[in-house]
Structure formats: C-alpha cells, structure tokens
Amino acid sequence: MNLADNLEDLRARFEDALKNSAGASSLDAVRVAFLGRSGEVTAVRRSIGKLPPAERPAAGQRINEAVEQMERALNEAQANAQALEVGASLSQRIDVTFPSIKPQQGSIHPMKRVMHDVCAYFERHGFAVVVGPEIEPDYYNFDALNIPPDHPAREGFDSFFLTPNLLLRPHTSPMQIRTMQQHRPPVAVVVPGTCYRRDAVDARHLFQFNQCEGLLIDEGVHMGHLKGMLTGMCREIFGSEQQVRFRPSYFPFTEPSAEVDTTCPLCRGAGGECRMCGGSGWIELGGAGMVHPNVLRNVEYDPDVYSGWAFGFGVERMALVRYDVDDIRRFFENDHAFLEQLA
Amino acid sequence: MRVPLGWLRDYVELPADPAAVAEMLALLGFPVAAIEMRPAITGVIAGRIAELGKHPNADRLQVGRIDVGDGAPLTIATAATNVAAGQTIAVATIGARLPKLTIERRKMRGLESEGMMISADELALPEEWFEDGIMQFDESLQPGTDVVEYFRLSEAVLDVEITSNRVDAMSLIGLARELAAYQNVPLRTPDLSHPGGGAGGPKAEVTIESPDCRRFVAQIFTRVESGPSPAWMRIRLALAGQRPINRLVDISNYVMLETAQPLHFYDAGKIPNKHLIVRDAREGERFVALDSSEHELNPQALVIASETSAECLAGLMGARNSEVTDQTTEIILESANFSGPRIRRTAGQLGFRTEASSRHEKSLAPALTAVGAARAAQLLAQAGATPHEPVAFGEPLSAAAPIEFKISDVKRLLGYELPLPEISERLDGLGFKVEPLTGGVLRVVPPAWRTDITCSADVIEEIARMAGYDRISSEIPAVRAHDIASGDYRRERKAAVTLAALGYREIVTYSLHGAQVYDKIRRAGLDPPARPIEVQNPLSEEQRYLRHSLGPAMVTHLANANQPARAFEIGHIFYNEDRQPLETSMAFFAFSAEPRDEPEWHDSNYLRAKGDCEAFLREMTGESRFETAADEREGFHPGKTGVVLMGGREIAVVGQVDPRLQRTFESRLPIYACRIILSTLPPYDVPQFKPPSKLPSTYRDLALVCDADLPAQRLENALRSAAGAWCTAVIAFDEYRGSQVPPGKKSLAIRLTLQKPDATITDAEADAVVEKAVSALHAEFGVTLRV
Numbered sequence A: 001m002n003l004a005d006n007l008e009d010l011r012a013r014f015e016d017a018l019k020n021s022a023g024a025s026s027l028d029a030v031r032v033a034f035l036g037r038s039g040e041v042t043a044v045r046r047s048i049g050k051l052p053p054a055e056r057p058a059a060g061q062r063i064n065e066a067v068e069q070m071e072r073a074l075n076e077a078q079a080n081a082q083a084l085e086v087g088a089s090l091s092q093r094i095d096v097t098f099p100s101i102k103p104q105q106g107s108i109h110p111m112k113r114v115m116h117d118v119c120a121y122f123e124r125h126g127f128a129v130v131v132g133p134e135i136e137p138d139y140y141n142f143d144a145l146n147i148p149p150d151h152p153a154r155e156g157f158d159s160f161f162l163t164p165n166l167l168l169r170p171h172t173s174p175m176q177i178r179t180m181q182q183h184r185p186p187v188a189v190v191v192p193g194t195c196y197r198r199d200a201v202d203a204r205h206l207f208q209f210n211q212c213e214g215l216l217i218d219e220g221v222h223m224g225h226l227k228g229m230l231t232g233m234c235r236e237i238f239g240s241e242q243q244v245r246f247r248p249s250y251f252p253f254t255e256p257s258a259e260v261d262t263t264c265p266l267c268r269g270a271g272g273e274c275r276m277c278g279g280s281g282w283i284e285l286g287g288a289g290m291v292h293p294n295v296l297r298n299v300e301y302d303p304d305v306y307s308g309w310a311f312g313f314g315v316e317r318m319a320l321v322r323y324d325v326d327d328i329r330r331f332f333e334n335d336h337a338f339l340e341q342l343a
Numbered sequence B: 001m002r003v004p005l006g007w008l009r010d011y012v013e014l015p016a017d018p019a020a021v022a023e024m025l026a027l028l029g030f031p032v033a034a035i036e037m038r039p040a041i042t043g044v045i046a047g048r049i050a051e052l053g054k055h056p057n058a059d060r061l062q063v064g065r066i067d068v069g070d071g072a073p074l075t076i077a078t079a080a081t082n083v084a085a086g087q088t089i090a091v092a093t094i095g096a097r098l099p100k101l102t103i104e105r106r107k108m109r110g111l112e113s114e115g116m117m118i119s120a121d122e123l124a125l126p127e128e129w130f131e132d133g134i135m136q137f138d139e140s141l142q143p144g145t146d147v148v149e150y151f152r153l154s155e156a157v158l159d160v161e162i163t164s165n166r167v168d169a170m171s172l173i174g175l176a177r178e179l180a181a182y183q184n185v186p187l188r189t190p191d192l193s194h195p196g197g198g199a200g201g202p203k204a205e206v207t208i209e210s211p212d213c214r215r216f217v218a219q220i221f222t223r224v225e226s227g228p229s230p231a232w233m234r235i236r237l238a239l240a241g242q243r244p245i246n247r248l249v250d251i252s253n254y255v256m257l258e259t260a261q262p263l264h265f266y267d268a269g270k271i272p273n274k275h276l277i278v279r280d281a282r283e284g285e286r287f288v289a290l291d292s293s294e295h296e297l298n299p300q301a302l303v304i305a306s307e308t309s310a311e312c313l314a315g316l317m318g319a320r321n322s323e324v325t326d327q328t329t330e331i332i333l334e335s336a337n338f339s340g341p342r343i344r345r346t347a348g349q350l351g352f353r354t355e356a357s358s359r360h361e362k363s364l365a366p367a368l369t370a371v372g373a374a375r376a377a378q379l380l381a382q383a384g385a386t387p388h389e390p391v392a393f394g395e396p397l398s399a400a401a402p403i404e405f406k407i408s409d410v411k412r413l414l415g416y417e418l419p420l421p422e423i424s425e426r427l428d429g430l431g432f433k434v435e436p437l438t439g440g441v442l443r444v445v446p447p448a449w450r451t452d453i454t455c456s457a458d459v460i461e462e463i464a465r466m467a468g469y470d471r472i473s474s475e476i477p478a479v480r481a482h483d484i485a486s487g488d489y490r491r492e493r494k495a496a497v498t499l500a501a502l503g504y505r506e507i508v509t510y511s512l513h514g515a516q517v518y519d520k521i522r523r524a525g526l527d528p529p530a531r532p533i534e535v536q537n538p539l540s541e542e543q544r545y546l547r548h549s550l551g552p553a554m555v556t557h558l559a560n561a562n563q564p565a566r567a568f569e570i571g572h573i574f575y576n577e578d579r580q581p582l583e584t585s586m587a588f589f590a591f592s593a594e595p596r597d598e599p600e601w602h603d604s605n606y607l608r609a610k611g612d613c614e615a616f617l618r619e620m621t622g623e624s625r626f627e628t629a630a631d632e633r634e635g636f637h638p639g640k641t642g643v644v645l646m647g648g649r650e651i652a653v654v655g656q657v658d659p660r661l662q663r664t665f666e667s668r669l670p671i672y673a674c675r676i677i678l679s680t681l682p683p684y685d686v687p688q689f690k691p692p693s694k695l696p697s698t699y700r701d702l703a704l705v706c707d708a709d710l711p712a713q714r715l716e717n718a719l720r721s722a723a724g725a726w727c728t729a730v731i732a733f734d735e736y737r738g739s740q741v742p743p744g745k746k747s748l749a750i751r752l753t754l755q756k757p758d759a760t761i762t763d764a765e766a767d768a769v770v771e772k773a774v775s776a777l778h779a780e781f782g783v784t785l786r787v
C-alpha cells in the first residue's frame, strides 16, 4: 500500500472509531490508539523512511495535514461529548431531603466541655492551667490550707482515706499549695480535676465530681477582681446577661469568704415557680474568697505584701445548669442519647 | 437550726415578711434552707373552765361552761378526759379556722356546742410532744386572749444554716444581733443580770483535773419544783424542734437555744458533798446516759463525776443517776466550757451527738458560761426556785487580744474604700470596740463571744458583711506575666479533641469500683492487679477499689451499648509501686464492631484501631511513622495486640480486647481498644517541611512470597533499606495465603516507590533497583517474587 492509501485507510478507521466511541473517556482511547506515541500515525510516519528522500517532505506534509484533521475532529468530538455529559449531569434531579449519610462523629463529654470552656476563659486572661494528683496527703488537703487536725471544717470534707494520712482529695485546693510552693508571685492558675467525697448519691450529689479551682496572687489583688473574673466566666458559660452575687460564707482557707451565686439562666433571675433555682432567681456555684493570710504564710508569701483570691466550683453542677440536666448522675452514666444530645 | 420568727422578734425589729428576713440572713452569711410557713389559724382563744359536768345524753362526753373574757360563757362539749374545772385551755370559737376544719355551730348528742376545746395538734404543734387531749395554758393567761397572736403561732419557722465558725450564732440572740447590726436597730436582750443569792448559802465545789475544761460556773438552786413548763416555753421549744420535757430540762434547752451556751442540771441530792470533778474517764468506766443508752468509756472521754461515779459525759449528755426528776428539790447548775476538739472526738467515738455537743465541739467562748448561767438563774427564779451564790471555776475570763491593721487594708482586700465612721459604726453594732490609732491604724477588740476573729482579714470580713457584699465592684485584673506552664492539661485537652475528631465519644466513669470487676477478670481466667488500692472507708462495696485501668469501665460501657459504638476516656489510673499508691493519666479509646467474615490470619478491625492509634499519635507527637511490635498485654488478645514504640519506648498498646473478657463483661460484639499513658508521649515535635521533588517518580508493585509469620513491617523495612536512597515509600497493601502459595507461606503485595533527586528515573534504573532489592530479601528471608 502506498502512503496515500495508508492515510485513507487510517482516516476511515479513525472515523469509524470516532463514531463508535461514547463519552470523553473512550475518545481518549481513540486519541491514544491513533495519535499516541506508539499509535497508528507513528507507524505511518515511520514508513516515510522507506520513501526516496525527495518524496519525504511532501509525505511528511500530508501526514501532518491528516494528523491536524484528526486532532480537530477529536477535539470537536471531545467538546461535544463533554457538553453531553455536563448536560446529562445538569438534568439530574435528586431528593435533597433524603436523610444524610452520617459521619463517624465523636464528641467531648458535656462536663468536660464546661471544664475546657472555664479553663479557656481564664487562659485568655493570662492564667495557666495546672493539674495535680487525686491522691493527696492530709497536709495538702487540710493543714496547709489552714484546716489543722480537729478543725470542725474537716467534717465538711468527708473523705475517702487510703491510709491514715493519705486520701482522695475532697477538693482541688491542694494544688493551690503545690503551685505556690513552686512559684513566687504573681501566681495565676486554674486547676480542673476530679475530687471525691463520701456523699450519698442522689440527683444532686455524687461521691465523685469535678472541680475547677482558680487562684490569683499578686500585689494589689482584691475581691473586686474576683467578682469581675467570675462574672466574665459566667457570661462565657451561661450567657451574656449573667450577673454574679457574693454572699458571706466561711471557708478556713479564705477570709473574707463568699458563696458565689449567678443569675438563674432558666428564669433569668425572675424566680417564681422556676424549677432550676427553686424560685430564688439565683444558682449557687460554689465558694470563693481572699486567700487566708495563714495560707499565704504557709507557703512563705508575705500577706502584708501579697493578696489574692481563690474559688472552687463544681463542674458537674455548672454543666447541670448550662444544659438543664435533671439529674447529676447522668454525667457519669454515659447514656448514648445523653452524650449525643449534648455533643 | 430551726428559728421560730415569733421568738426571734423578741430581740430585734424585723420585717413582717419571712422571705425578707431570710434574704437578710442569707446576705449576712446565714443561708436559709427552708422557710416553714405556719397554717393560718383564726378564732382560737384562751378559755377558763368555769364548770364541768357530764353530758346528759352521752357517757363519754363532758360539757363545760367556759369563761372567755368578754361576753357570755360558752357551752362546749368534749370527749377529752384531761379537762377539769379551773383549767385554762384552748378554745376554738364558732367560725374559727383550724388547719383541718372550720368550727360551726353544731349539736353534740342533742346539746348545742358553742365551739370546741382543742389539742396541740389542732394548733399545728407536734401532738406527741404535748399533753394527750386538750391543750393546757398557764393560769396567768387571761380568758379571751387570742392564742395564735399571743404565742405568735402563725409566724414562720426558718431553717437557718450556720457555718462552723459561728457557734455564737447557733442561738437566737446571736442571730438577732446580726440582724440588728445589719439594719442598724437596737438589740433587745433579755435581762442577763445574775439573780444570785447572797453569800452563805449552799455552794457546789468543782475540781477541774483536765485542761480541756476551761471554765465551769456552778450554782445551787433549792426549792426547785418540777412539773411542766409554761405553755409559751413549751410552744417555743416545740417550734424550734426541741421536745418539751419538764420545767428544768426545758429551761436548759431554752437557754441553749437563746444564748448558745449548753447547760446541765444535776439532782444535787445525788451528788455527795455537792462535789463535782472534771476528769478523764477511766478505762472501761461504765456510763448510763439519761436516754438509757449504755457506754463503756476510755480516758479519751471527758466526764464530770461525783466522788463516786461519772455523772455527765462532758458536753454530750448527763447520766441517768443524777438526772433531775419530779422528786428533785435541789439542783446544781453546770454552765461549762470545754475544748471543742475533745468533745468532737468523744462524740465521734461514741457515735452520738446532741444539740449541746454540736455547739461545744465548735469551741464556744468561755465568756458565754456566765451569760448562760445568768439567764438560767433568771428563768429558774421565775419558776419559783431559790438561787444561791454562783461560783466560777477554771481559767479567769480574759479579754480578746486586740487586732491592729491599716485602714487601707480594707481597700486592699475589698477593692473599695469605706470611711472610718462607717467602719466604726458597723463594727460597733456587732459588739467590737474600735479605736483609731495614728498612722491610719485601727485597733479593734472583738467581743467576748466571738472566738472566730483572730486577724485583720477576719475583721475586714465583718466590715464587708455589714456594708453588704454587693458593694464589691466587678473588675478585670491585669494579670502579670508568670512562668507557670499548662503542659499537662493542654496535652489532655488535645488528646480529647483529637479523639473526638477521630469519631470517638468521650465518656466519664467513676474511679472507684467494687470487687465485681476483679471477679469478671478472674472468671476470664486472668489475674486482677495483685495489690489494688483500697479505700479504707468506702460508703458502699461498689466504691472500694481505685481503678487500675480505664479498660473495665470502657468495656462495660461498650457492652451496654449492644451495638457498634466508639468511645474514649481520659482520666487517672492508680497503682501501687513499692507500697506507695501512685497515679497517672491514661487515654483509652475503643470501639465495638460486628465481626467480619475474614480469614483467621487477618482482622481489618484491628487495622482500623491501629490506624486511629497512629493518627492520634501523629497529632500528639508530630511524628508520622510508627513501628508496631506484636506482643502480649494484660486485657488484650494474645494474638491481636501490637505495642507502638517510639525511640524504643512503648507509647501505646492497640489490639482486640481479650475475648475472654469480652465474654465475662458480657459484650455481644468484639471490642478493639488502644491505651496510652499520656506521660510517656514525647513532647510534640514540630514537623519540618521538605519540598517534594518535581521530578516524576515511578513505582513497582511486588508480590513477595515469604514465611507466613514474617511481619509485614520487617519486610517493608528490609525492602526500604535494600532499595537504597531512591526509595521514597514502601507499603504493603495486600496479603494472600492459600492454594496459590506453598503451605506456611504468604504472598505480600508491596508497592515500592522510587524517585531520583536530580533526574527522571528510567524504567531500566527502577528495574535494577527492584532486582537488587529482591535478591537481598531472598538472601535475608528466603523471599521470592510470585509470578
């Protein structure tokens, strides 16, 4: 066969292939088969070498023309095919309301979320977050916190003992002492962590719970700073309108001491028949106060130079209020519906 | 403490609304747990039985003519048997409203009854604490007096919580003083001057042998008459939650509730030589308390004894032997002060508490002994007893030490300034003496009854309380820079966020559990921890042991789900090391999954768990490649467990939970888990960017036949090093065992990716690398290419 016949035959087969191809991907196959590196055109091109040298340029010219034609046809066919495919896609109509395919979704426990939010708030204001052991000697739990043996307040911390002087901490306050022993003022920390008390379990009480402790010590720190930070914290956790109220109270490690209340987020302080606050309009968060001078002395801080405050709030209790949960035990039951709803 | 508002009003002017009083108390630091409202009762008056006779038509009824002051006497029939002519009783007149009924004109067996004689129950008083039948009043109560108004029976009772530092406020006068100072109105105390008899009368002798008795006021009363207390006292005691007993016991309780000072009365006739000795109890000394409970004492208990026997457990309860009875005519009054801790220890040891001990154990002020004695003497004298000279034993009363501080400290702690006159006035209302010194210094002497005020911060709290805590402003402090690090917490938080992102739900479980966890481990044929950490005083057996792992609670959680679920927990675990209880923070994640139909040498659920583990470790450490070694670990499947090593150190265990545990923990589904001791993780190593080569790479998929027990990771590593510097990745992606390969062999499909740093790699070069590498593997492991 001469070159012309070859090319004619090639073109015929190319057109057949083009006609029989369906869609962009089979057009690609046609392109490879005819125009690819080891395609048919290459074979024809090689045959030029057998021609007398004088005929070669013209033959090359003819081949190039054929290639151009084929490419044009291919491009055109490809454009048509793509248009068809896009058209087909555009005409699709699905039921977008059909239930989604669920991802494997994880979540943070709601109590821990509150804990992280409290810590994040204080971190933003320059506090560090420190954690400590849950087994503590009575020195850190009591003595160093101005609760000597025989102090009536020890009864308020009905604790689980492992040995006569080693116990599961009933509060996170031991970390106040550990932190102050290791650092000189300024000290600004929050301490999240698990605590234990021998409380009979009911809808409001657990024998194991989590606390968030806060401690700020420096020159010139006063109770107004405590109220300011706690108001900000409550707004972060419960909503932007929260107010904070202090009531006098007694803790051996703070003086003056306060019980901290915040506006009931459910009734917004209106009280009445509110089931969350029992009608008082206030929710009790926990204790706070100015660190007792004896505690400062115990860590060799001069109470005439440094002052500071501390607070300790129950995290489950805050979560109970934030998520309007009816029973505090749910935070340890890990019921699927509970975790999913509050994820 | 139950505080009847009607009683409290004796001492201080108060708002009518009980809620307003409660609010005030709360803002003073005495939260009110409950406001017990009293039922509205009207139309009950005092009546005197002028005549009493039999009902004409009924044997069981009596008919009285009752003098009710103004107007005609009333004719009233009653079935009660405790009535007699001359008595002053409670009468509900026609129209009277009682808690359970309204009195109407009615006929009783044909006789018109113009009202009803009523009992304590109808006045909403605990009937078992009052006379059986019709309520009796004192003769002095004028007929016609409105009973509800006179006894303030409609006034609410507040349940007030009193913090342990304020034992002085465990009394009506104490609370009244707070309310008076806060409102800036006068406190009306009862007459506390001592009506002691002249010298020369009988005196008690007290020998104090223990330093734990600081003061003991003793006084003899003669011509004591017993019998019931007047109605007003019985009603007040009942509303305050104290059962009325008799005139003497009631006076001691009344004075305690009023002043906080507990008292004890001894029948002087039972005390030889009227000599009392405060001493340690003797080992094994028997003591029968007046409630008839019997105790065997030891020297830790403090007793007040006669010359022959213990007559009172100090601060707790008297002995039956010298208890006052209806026959008592002469008593010794004890108003004493004891060491609080000593009383608390004894109460704890003997396992009982009384109203008296709950005050003594909080360390009362010694000065209150005189107050209590004086008030009791007043009431005893009113009741007709003859007081004799009181004698005080023990330490003399000393004035409280003055406290000096700078006025500027008020602002330094509270954040706001108070003018000196206001400070003085506020403290004065509470009984403090205030004296300004030069240099802005205040000298403050706390009142004798306040044992809780020992430093300037205590005084400043008093100022703040009286000024009102709402005066404290809200300020955001400018926190100065410090060097305290948050590393451990941030690692825990990052672990939680990472695991949540990997699709695990966080759970929080109890750290304490019962022996049943160990039973399940034992029933699985495994060993529970040899020396678990045990709580010495658990509330229940379910809380006896501290968890050694987060695994059991996790497996329990997933078993309860009963369908495929994924969860994680981060928390402390506890273990003994050299008999020292230690703890560390663990992260534990796990999922349950339906078993898959896979050959026994392959478990894709394991590979999923391992993938999550690697993703977690990557996020926590910054490393991207981890080595795993097959190993056995307690709680995990012996053939499906890998330990992940980093720098030769074990940082994670990942595998299937031991199927025997799956069975004893009753999980329908197999569980795959990973545990990480967070402190073993190296600090996060920030990855450094290497620009990827722009030159094309090539790959070869090799089917390598090797021994079935040759770990893929070893083959990968060998291939990587044999392939040399051009090798950029080696990864096994399929495994085959079966008829296509010889027995004991497997075929591993491994993709080897090759790239030259400076030029495009040619096919020939790639083939050469493969050939060299495969022959190296052949030499090392006998590996052949599968064809």
Ligand SMILES: [Zn+2]
Pocket: A264, A265, A266, A267, A268, A269, A270, A271, A274, A275, A276, A277, A278, A279, A280, A281, A282
């Ligand atoms: Zn509310």
